[in-house]
Ligand SMILES: O=P(O)(O)O[C@H]1O[C@H](CO)[C@@H](O)[C@H]1O
């Protein structure tokens with residue numbers, strides 16, 4: 001039965017969903033991996049695609065930007081469509097001097113400033129990846145020096161954050177900043193499901209000289225995609 005935001009029939013999604021923020025990146029990923037994939041939903045221009053990759057079912061659907069938007073789609077996928085795994089394949093701003101533009105970050109956990117992830121007042125929850133998915137992605141990255149594993153921060157605001165926080169977060173080992181992972185990890189925990197985020201560093205908050213264009217943010221995902229697919233089908 002369709003939900004308010006997904007007009008697909010029951011059974012239209014694979015157990016594993018790749019989830020970029022950008023709907024156009026979702027379409028590119030679906031076309032690349034599964035040229036015969038079926039478009040199963042298009043509410044609000046958020047295309048969802050289901051097909052078969054390497055002999056196993058797979059779906060691709062965008063989250064839109066930010067934790068409230070991702071929360072709507074991830075909740076409906078977990079609760080109405082029986083989805084068991086969501087692998088976010090996104091972009092992030094580099095925070096740490098250990099990462100450069102074009103590198104890939106596998107998010108072991110996500111700090112957050114969002115009320116969306118403040119589930120139990122007074123308790124700072126740890127929003128963490130599925131160990132099974134994380135292990136599969138790390139194994140698929142063996143030997144890749146441009147792949148990093150560590151925490152990220154999921155913020156509600158793209159603009160207007162306090163610049164002094166960048167160094168403080170970097171000093172705590174935070175590799176990148178983005179806007180969805182903490183909510184995704186929290187929802188997976190709530191629904192007894194699995195989640196992982198794999199991010200391409202699209203820009204750097206300490207040095208903006210090599211930042212990606214909008215076109216690159218949409219299309220430069222191949223390194224991250226290999227790891228995301230390994231996690232989806234592990
Ligand atoms: O490229 P995506 O996956 O959308 O991820 C990042 O890009 C958007 C901001 O430009 C936010 O959604 C942030 O998390």
Ligand SMILES: O=c1cc[nH]c(=O)[nH]1
Nearest residue numbers: 091092093177178179
């Ligand atoms: O949230 C984001 C995503 C990419 N780059 C940033 O600087 N912030």
